[in-house]
Amino acid sequence: MKAFIKGISYYLPELVLTNEELVKDFPEWSVEKVAGKIGIKQRHVVAKEECASDLAVKAAEKLIEEYHIDRQSVDFVLLCTQSPDYFLPTTACLVQERLKLPTSVGALDFNLGCSGFVYGLSLAKGLVLGGIAQNILLITAETYSKHLHPKDKGNRTIFGDAATATLVSTEGFAEILNFSLGTDGRGAENLIIKSGAARLPEKQNDLVYDNSNNPVSSDYLFMNGSEIFNFTLESVPALVADTLVKNDLQQSEINLFVFHQANKYMLDFLRKILKIPEERFYYFMETVGNTVSSTVPIALKEAQAQERLKGPVMIAGFGVGYSWAGAVLKFKE
């Protein structure tokens, strides 16, 4: 038995935040600098009443329509989010009802960030190969914008909201080959929203501004950019090497590398230290930003539209946790 990707669709919320609008809040920031170095010109953000499940349902409806999927054939929903509608119930259960999927489906959420899509593929492949399910709806849906302080220039520049829906099945256009996974919880403090869950249920109201005048608070998303950068420099080259070993492939045999689209600056640097030629390295963030667990499937969708997915393609996600995952997808030559 083999597992394949049969379809990918994505949905972006309607509200668009352009660099020109961001610069109004941060007059010291230059539009050219943001666009040139970070590689992002605009990002989509949810409206106040819009939640992860709303984006998830819209992405899944697009997938169902685009690939003519029979709702009755879906037998599992895997939903990756770190911004669920509720603590409980599970967002995937809400999505089952709204998509009118059969009540015989299995459904669960899993909480991961930038590594989430690749992890989701590993779970979906396991379900297929274990004979447990045959048509798995893998959804990524994230609304980080809800967790960002209005004065957080760096993160408001980078992050965008989005959802993606992927069908993993017993046949399709890309075979899901082998994975390399990794975790290092020592990095937990470097990308975190501290308050609001069980450990610190109350808002802490502890906002301070650091040396660079960036807001730091337990009540908003905190990212230690330099530590995340160091983590990436150490983990991603090792992840790429291990993913190649697990798939018995040489780096030169990979036709396209589709990494988590963190930001252009970081990807350029990774590409250089990995010595990957630019034509075999995919970028897609200019109009959407870093959409966390949705960056890899969005990039795959765009690369497919440009007919750039042929033969072995490596995908890799890395970030919050720390958590990282790589895999090779085999497309038709």
Place this chain on the structure above:
Amino acid sequence: MDLNIFIENFAALFEETDAQLFNAQTRFKEIDEWSSLILLSVIAMIKVEYDVKIKGDEITSSQTVEDLYNIVKSRVQ
């Protein structure tokens, strides 16, 4: 490890600031162009050129280019 080459590598990370203005005693955080992105490029340069890991807060708690040089020098294999 050569201090002058380190200063050249450091100066090259700045696009708008004249490289001639950099010396061992330059207080780099006081340069107008200094930013969180240049901080990342310092980490990257030190990793690539010297294969040394430096933390962001070690950079922000340093004052001069020579302070950084000394951290890197103490870690070069």
